[in-house]
Amino acid sequence: MDFRQRISTAARIVLGKDTPGKEEIGATGTAIFGSVLSDSVEYLNDLKGSKGYTMYDKMRRSDGQVKGALLACELPFHSAFWDIQPGTQDKQGNYIADAIRENLFENMTITWEDVLHHILLMLPFGCMVMEKVWELDGGTWVWRKWAPRLPNTITEWHIDDTGGLDYVRQQALKRYWYLAMSVRAATTWA
Numbered sequence: 001m002d003f004r005q006r007i008s009t010a011a012r013i014v015l016g017k018d019t020p021g022k023e024e025i026g027a028t029g030t031a032i033f034g035s036v037l038s039d040s041v042e043y044l045n046d047l048k049g050s051k052g053y054t055m056y057d058k059m060r061r062s063d064g065q066v067k068g069a070l071l072a073c074e075l076p077f078h079s080a081f082w083d084i085q086p087g088t089q090d091k092q093g094n095y096i097a098d099a100i101r102e103n104l105f106e107n108m109t110i111t112w113e114d115v116l117h118h119i120l121l122m123l124p125f126g127c128m129v130m131e132k133v134w135e136l137d138g139g140t141w142v143w144r145k146w147a148p149r150l151p152n153t154i155t156e157w158h159i160d161d162t163g164g165l166d167y168v169r170q171q172a173l174k175r176y177w178y179l180a181m182s183v184r185a186a187t188t189w190a
Helices: 003-015 049-062 064-079 091-107 112-119
Strands: 128-137 140-149 154-159 165-171 178-182 186-189
Touching: 049 064, 064 112, 091 140, 112 128, 112 140, 165 186
Parallel strands: none
Antiparallel strands: 128 140, 128 186, 154 165, 165 178
C-alpha cells in the first residue's frame, strides 16, 4: 500500500466517510486585527510593530551571538546542492524539470544564492515575501526574477475566508503608495 492509499484509509477510519472534507475546521491562532498582526503577544515595547524590524536588524548585524546562531541555521542551506527532480520519470517530466532548473538556477536576473539569502531573512524577521516577476521568452512565460520585498515594508497581511493568506500590502518607495500583492504573485515564507 503506497502513501496515498494509507492516508486515504486513515481518513476513512478517522472520519467515518470515504472522502475527507476539503475545508479547514481550525484556525492558526495568529492574532490579526484589521489586517495587521497584533502586538498583543509581544511584551517588549522595543520589539512591537515596525520597531521590532529595526531591533532585529540591529541585533543580527551587531550581536555576535545572534549572528552566530543565524549562521548556524543558514549555512546548511547555502552549502546544500540544489536541484529540481522530475515529478514523473518520462520525457515530459524530465523536460519540465530541466526547464525549471535552467530558469531558476541559471536564467533569472537575480542569482539563486541571492534568492536563498533573501528567503533566509525569514529567520531573523519572522517572514519574507518575494514577488514573482515574469517575462515572455520565445513564447514561454518564465521567471525573470523573484524580487525581494523586505519584511519591514510589509504593513498588512490579508487573510481569506478559509484562513489562508490572500494578499499582503506593502508600503514602498515606489511612488510612495501602498502596493497590494496577491498570494499568486508572491512567494511567502514565515
